[in-house]
Amino acid sequence: MPYNLVIKNGRLITAHTSYQADVAVQGEQIAAIGNDLSGEREVDAQGLYVIPGAIDGHVHLTDPTTPPPYRPKADSFAVGSRAAAFGGVTTIIDFVQPDPGQSLIEALDQRQKDADGQSVLDYCLHMNLRDPDPVRLQEFPLVFARGIPTYKFFMTYEGYRLPDDALFRAMEAVAAGNGLAIVHAENHLILQEFRRRLAAAGKSGPLWGPAGAPAIAEGEAIHRALALALLAGVRVLIYHVSSSEGVREIGLAKARGQSAYGEACVQYLVFTDEANVMAGPPIRSAVHQAALWQGLSNGSLDIVSTDHNASNRERPDQVVGASSIETRLALVHQFGVRTGRFSLNRWVELCCTRPARLFGLSHKGHLIPGYDADIVLFDPEKELTYSTEVLHSAIDYCTYEGITVKGTPVMTISRGEVLIENGQFVGRPGRGRFVERSFD
Amino acid sequence: MPYNLVIKNGRLITAHTSYQADVAVQGEQIAAIGNDLSGEREVDAQGLYVIPGAIDGHVHLTDPTTPPPYRPKADSFAVGSRAAAFGGVTTIIDFVQPDPGQSLIEALDQRQKDADGQSVLDYCLHMNLRDPDPVRLQEFPLVFARGIPTYKFFMTYEGYRLPDDALFRAMEAVAAGNGLAIVHAENHLILQEFRRRLAAAGKSGPLWGPAGAPAIAEGEAIHRALALALLAGVRVLIYHVSSSEGVREIGLAKARGQSAYGEACVQYLVFTDEANVMAGPPIRSAVHQAALWQGLSNGSLDIVSTDHNASNRERPDQVVGASSIETRLALVHQFGVRTGRFSLNRWVELCCTRPARLFGLSHKGHLIPGYDADIVLFDPEKELTYSTEVLHSAIDYCTYEGITVKGTPVMTISRGEVLIENGQFVGRPGRGRFVERSFD
Amino acid sequence: MPYNLVIKNGRLITAHTSYQADVAVQGEQIAAIGNDLSGEREVDAQGLYVIPGAIDGHVHLTDPTTPPPYRPKADSFAVGSRAAAFGGVTTIIDFVQPDPGQSLIEALDQRQKDADGQSVLDYCLHMNLRDPDPVRLQEFPLVFARGIPTYKFFMTYEGYRLPDDALFRAMEAVAAGNGLAIVHAENHLILQEFRRRLAAAGKSGPLWGPAGAPAIAEGEAIHRALALALLAGVRVLIYHVSSSEGVREIGLAKARGQSAYGEACVQYLVFTDEANVMAGPPIRSAVHQAALWQGLSNGSLDIVSTDHNASNRERPDQVVGASSIETRLALVHQFGVRTGRFSLNRWVELCCTRPARLFGLSHKGHLIPGYDADIVLFDPEKELTYSTEVLHSAIDYCTYEGITVKGTPVMTISRGEVLIENGQFVGRPGRGRFVERSFD
């Protein structure tokens, strides 16, 4: 009896090996990996890489509940998830941003409403906590029970940041549920001080560069976050590491045996401070960029995500955030694999397999029977030059304008459904589901 | 159409994940990994681990060409490979030991005759080089062409050891063929000096302990081997690391970016110098043993093998080498996984997956379609207490006498043929094949 | 023409060598080091060590301006400096503690009044800053001009601590004057959290042990202080390091080339948490103590001081602070030198020479012509068992009760005046002077 769908003759690239095989899909799952499998529909992947769908564990799609100036303005779940699918992504993880004082569950319900029926991809949510009041932590078990074991905390940004004691208590609550604490780590008061000085010098505005956010202030906060996590007994992931200091601190913590992890975001890997691309933490000099690549190569850093949250540009010379949701997989292939920085297997590990494990997605990230049939066909020879026309974000410019990649996704399959084919979106709008996660 | 053989309902443990699936075998290869696969024969693996067959990259079966006192005396290819099969091993790698002056190819032909028609398991051979004459290196391309990309060199043992310049030249020749250099690293002159002193004190004989082979003399030679390998541009594996100094040197070389690897042998992991088990290098104190376990856990060491080469015992209180060929998989499970030192996945990596990659076995070590159907079923609940009666070596004693493991292999399949089943060997004698290897 | 005073036949122990020579004093200075020097008064130091007077860079004598509960209650300048002199100390450094809002200079004037005419020893003052208002920093040049280049900042204690931005600004102001920043580094919010929990469990009160101040929270704050100092470009000294984490962070900063220094206080070296001696940060377990000794030996830590600030005991089983002002030199000799942890030279370096350089005392700390004739004769054979009777503090108990040292100071000379002789104080009360310091 033939399977529903078989990807024939492709080269499977997993996090650990590469081999020729067919992948059979039955319903929403991978049913078999084998030779000479036959399907009702058969896709010839001769010459293509067959990889697990990429997972972007760090996106900000439009969210009316987030107060300005940090409100995600770029892409709705409908538009953003569709763009991601074009880029070989099959799962995105966005955020619940409860207001201080608001019930976490109420905010979760609200946020799911933004996504349900909108997202074409499966999606998850990290729970953000902005409220230092210990009473909020009482809701954590309910949040865990809703399939959310990952919690995001800020050490900077007024209205977002938790002071150290609240951060520590929150980490304990995450540990109690066997979850993962995620931290945006920069020293708030030091950043404020530097920006005050910039502002006093007439360099005001919501955007800033390395001059307003020294690398030492990031390294410091990362060390602090790791120390508090160690004290709380919680696994911890540092988001968007941007400095050699940060890479060093995570590497040292790992060497001491701590369950500490680091994320790089693709814009920090492609650009340096000369490119005038705005981000927080800032995109730094080439020395820091080299440290990020080295960290990805030697294991100090664990995953590559996007922090996708771009806005339309305000000044012609500035790029307000990076529109990476569609470009990450190809860019990491281009600048990581083609340059010899690491292997095809490490590329799959960084973009697909490791994020699945790190974020508790128990049935994604591997090409394994019983796992969700989230499959991407990647043509290593196909060239693409990025531009606003070519990409599918709603943003009115393209951060990676003019960059040519050799190697790009050509088919994206989510739970057995072909979403992208022949350069077209062929999936059902709003078909994506909220995915419950756990580490048990 | 049903497959020839399907392992049903087992829990697949790979180097990187664990999941429930069926494994289908067609002919000699794995044909598919999937759900609800059906076969002419179906084996129910409910409650069992399904893992890639273990690979023992370091065994010495009887070899008449090796001069005493180091001639392997224990088990013939027929007996030894059968014992290994009982222990969940599906591939063994032994050695060609050309006499100085002898053609390497001639010795290889000879050695294959020892094994062909004898071994029940697939086998490979490392080429040993005892002859420092550069003329011997001219044969390396021929040896590579015969599927032997791994070369073993001794830094100690009279008649075996290569001086540093010959070792360096040989490493260059291995590098030229894109091979792996393997080194027994101890400082020969220092060991001789210490043994001379022991002998002068009436402590003579071919056997010695830590007193005759200081850990510093091993650490020194490992550093030297790594330095020469770096100079020669060759990948290098240090056999049977026995000291904290050795683990440290390999870890430092890795941190500096060198392609340097380390092997632990199981007897060094189970015993300390209090056990009076003879080995070279010697089995050392508990501090050194702890360093070995830590090295396996943090990645300084890469594989666990056996150096199986025991002889009948000469004195009732001594154990002349360790008969580990049958016990390794279960012992590493017992003392590595059950103690919490590392995960089930790391266990499979150390015993099965990593040896395959490290030694250039391109179609073994993974449970992947197209790979050899070398499969082991491991019952994590089954207890076994080791004794001469229970094990299948020809040696007249059992090194691990009285040790009880919880968890032991219950079925061994090699290229689709069931070799061990219900505690019986059911395979065809002499069915094993010489496996050609390469790193390309 | 004979010198005023000559110390004859002693063994000079300097930070770097040991030798036999006479030391001649003329007026307040050392006039010559030589052989066969003759003096109006000659002291025979045969069999004795002749060392530079010890410097205690961290004492808290009674200070009415410090608000409770941290107000130093132990010894006045008159009593405390006399006790110190008995212990071989010739310079003490206390603190100015301006109230928030108060002028630093006004507070300095006040504090000098406490000491002038009271101290029998030369004394210096560190300037404390509790006020985060940047306006206070405008007074720093005036404070520098008064001979105070060392500034103490707290990261914990309500009413004392500076938030990170104020700390950073203050460090910049210290850097601008080429001074030294000194930090009490513990994570305030984390300590508060732990004490709140202890209090909720009925373990309230101003005193606490390691349970209320985790080592990780100290290591974290030390890392933070070092990072801010690096950013501010200021030399930084961490006071009373009490944890292995702290020693590690300072060692790492030094290895990275930072001008970072660490102080150990003697009570942390003699006691562990089993002794119930109260201190902040707390006295920790033997593992931490071992790290402190190792840090002193390998250079991660730089000086030994006292933080002398004991109070009368409130409960019979508790020791409220350590009365170390008189015992440090002998205790470090006993537990550092006699145990073989380091040499006599390192002992002199830690207690006398290095504090002089680190705190900017340009004419103290060496036995060199032109330097102040601050000289101590130390009898390495003389035994002393500590008790309240034997010591000269006003405190009603003796922290080191019952501890016997072999080796104790027998004569203390300050600027050429003999203060202690034959177990008696023979100096003029209130003769001590305020010493201006600088690093230029």
Place this chain on the structure above:
Amino acid sequence: MPYNLVIKNGRLITAHTSYQADVAVQGEQIAAIGNDLSGEREVDAQGLYVIPGAIDGHVHLTDPTTPPPYRPKADSFAVGSRAAAFGGVTTIIDFVQPDPGQSLIEALDQRQKDADGQSVLDYCLHMNLRDPDPVRLQEFPLVFARGIPTYKFFMTYEGYRLPDDALFRAMEAVAAGNGLAIVHAENHLILQEFRRRLAAAGKSGPLWGPAGAPAIAEGEAIHRALALALLAGVRVLIYHVSSSEGVREIGLAKARGQSAYGEACVQYLVFTDEANVMAGPPIRSAVHQAALWQGLSNGSLDIVSTDHNASNRERPDQVVGASSIETRLALVHQFGVRTGRFSLNRWVELCCTRPARLFGLSHKGHLIPGYDADIVLFDPEKELTYSTEVLHSAIDYCTYEGITVKGTPVMTISRGEVLIENGQFVGRPGRGRFVERSFD
């Protein structure tokens, strides 16, 4: 009663501090350091540095007993010691080079005859051992008794080198006498191999560069020498470290607590491989040079010597060894202190104080009463441009030709006798004495 000689008004630079004082000499010793000292002769050192006489622990003056091609050809004891004196050196340490089979004591007697009555400076001798026969070690106690506690061993050079076991035994014998083992560490067989290849390519001759002596082969041998020394329990000094690998290994050994030391020679600090200055080990690239300077700065390396052993030049484009005996002090001042690499104090430590302690010169290296009056006046403002005319070696060229130093010695005093004054040698020829040394 006035002293014989007083150096007035100079600035004393010691290894640890700098201060203004007079230095009084009585007979051969320093009698006093003090103010307002008066002498029969008074030398005004206003504006000059007064430092301990430099010690060159590594010179090869003409020695007929050394077999070619390594026989020192440059300068006799008479000429060489006079040149050294011009350079601010007051003690030189040369070598006894017994033939294999020759009695060490006999060779020592012979060598002393070369020097006695010839050297204008005090001199010492290291004992070299080329004979691997253990019987030679029986003479070590006699050699120690003659005041020679420092033993030099070669790991390379045919006819000189000791195999590892002989080296280990010799180190044990040095340890038994509480001596210092000194090692020229390069991997002999690897160097031979590389030179054979160079020779086969027509690049023969006794001279070679980095191409014939890879840095890895030095790093390897240094690690081996350190390991053997650790096993033998002996203090060990590595001569003329030339590679970053070597600096690293010594630094690592120190961090592990070993009594391991490293020497840099001045030509490696001034030149790179672009200068075509011949040395063994070779002078390497700028990266290695930077590692040497860093090692001197951070303490991985301990002293600077010369290995003075130049010969007349054979080809106009080659410099056969470096004539450093007269230039070291000024060159290290120029390139170490003036560039800001380290302080004046570290300069004195590296050239004067540390060599004295490391080689067991108990009465030299400090400006301390009772020590030998070996004193140098160094004018930091005086400029000198090196040339054959300006220097005093017998060699027919000047390695440092055209290099201008600002700062040069202007007076050299040895045991109270002025040797160099106003650019003239004013001492008695042959006045130098053999200095017995020990570490007790």
